[in-house]
Amino acid sequence: MEEHKKILKLLDIWENDISIKSIDGGMTNNNYFVSDGNKKYIARFAPHNTKILGLNRQKEIQNTKIASENNIGPDVKKYYKNYDLLILEFIEGxxxxxxxxxxxxxxxxxxxxxxxxxxxxxxxxxxxxxxxxxxxxxxxxxxxxxxxxxxxxxxxxxxxxxxxxxxxxxxxxxxxxxxxxxxxxxxxxxxxxxxxxxxxxxxxxxxxxxxxxxxxxxxxxxxxxxxxxxxxxxxxxxxxxxxxxxxxxxxxxxxxxxxxxxxxxxxxxxxxxxxxxxxxxxxxxx
Missing domain, CATH: 3.90.1200.10 (Aminoglycoside phosphotransferase (APH), C-terminal lobe)
Known part of the structure; x- marks a missing residue:
């Protein structure tokens, strides 16, 4: 968790200093709520065993984008391949x-x-x-x-x-x-x-x-x-x-x-x- 927070603080997507909160309940990814004071985001670190689980980040990104374009999913903000980290819009609700x-x-x-x-x-x-x-x-x-x-x-x-x-x-x-x-x-x-x-x-x-x-x-x-x-x-x-x-x-x-x-x-x-x-x-x- 601390390593993830260090990585998040280094990213170039934020407009200001950020606050980070771990989100409990996720069974696959490690998820965090991030706010830079102006906007709110969800940060999703993929698990190390994605291949065994049959997961593919590029597929997830493509399908999420299509869902977002049709107003049934969150907007994809940025993907950091080096960290297998996906930044998404936080949906209010x-x-x-x-x-x-x-x-x-x-x-x-x-x-x-x-x-x-x-x-x-x-x-x-x-x-x-x-x-x-x-x-x-x-x-x-x-x-x-x-x-x-x-x-x-x-x-x-x-x-x-x-x-x-x-x-x-x-x-x-x-x-x-x-x-x-x-x-x-x-x-x-x-x-x-x-x-x-x-x-x-x-x-x-x-x-x-x-x-x-x-x-x-x-x-x-x-x-x-x-x-x-x-x-x-x-x-x-x-x-x-x-x-x-x-x-x-x-x-x-x-x-x-x-x-x-x-x-x-x-x-x-x-x-x-x-x-x-x-x-x-x-x-x-x-």
Whole structure:
């Protein structure tokens, strides 16, 4: 942390002396809030294990710029390659809470945001969430890392369920719709931050992840489908099945980070266990 602060103070982007505050909660990057008295920024230092996680900073920058141009993401201010440091606009607003995420008006707004996101052109990346989960799982096995007893069996079941989905055309997706990554702006609109996992992928993944993280009940889920334009029961069921892949991907992420990350303050093992518990519950409902 202190090394990061030293680097930030040396940068040429600031107009005045800066104040720096570490941002808690991020599970991948090391994030800081920076103010130079006139403007506010977010500084994101990439982890040392980006290649193992399958992350690509240039892809993240390109996709974030496209999101910003379409008013659904932060503006990219500058990238310092030597430090793998990305400086972004700070978006004024509040992180989306579960209670607000479940409100009818918010569900309508997130559906509209997804419709805009999923229609964008020019996104970089084509790595599907299932490929990412398989890569993470295989990496942990190659390192003889901790793997929960029931993860492999749940992995097999999830792959079988996902294989049953109706084919879907890939499009621009965020793929990390944690509520912490949804900002309620001062004007009431929603924006997404943290685009490092964004790819051209199955749009049903974004919808499924929001349903899980917002803890939507069936009525709220139906409202999301309505606002997004999903009417056929088979299409709704495919999104419910997609929730298993979301939980699997998050569980394998936690398992991998538990092995490779040096951020010991982040409870990756506990996160993996929580997501696996979610997955097992979803598998019984599908």
């Amino acid at each position: 509040n992180i989306l809470s579960v209670g607000v995420a479940q409100q009818i008006d918010t569900i309508k707004k997130i559906a509209e945001l997804f419709l805009k996101l999923h229609s964008l052109a020019g996104f970089s990346g084509n790595r599907l969430p299932l490929q990412r989960a398989e890569s993470y799982f295989n990496e942990v096995k190659s390192r003889n890392g901790w793997i929960p007893d029931n993860l492999e069996e749940s992995f097999i079941k999830t792959k079988e369920i996902i294989s049953q989905l109706k084919p879907c055309v890939s499009c621009s997706c965020h793929l990390d719709v944690m509520l912490e990554n949804v900002i309620v702006c001062s004007d009431g609109n929603l924006k997404l931050i943290d685009w490092e996992y964004s790819e051209n992928a199955d749009p049903r993944y974004d919808l499924a992840m929001y349903i899980i993280k917002a803890k939507l009940n069936r009525e709220q889920e139906e409202h999301l489908f309505l606002c997004y334009g999903i009417n056929k029961e088979e299409d709704k069921q495919d999104i419910r099945k997609m929730k298993t892949l979301v939980a699997l991907a998050e569980a394998t992420y936690g398992v991998l980070q538990n092995v490779i990350s040096d951020r010991i303050s982040v409870g990756y093992r506990e996160y993996a266990e929580s997501e696996l518990k979610e997955l097992e519950s979803l598998l019984t409902d599908v």
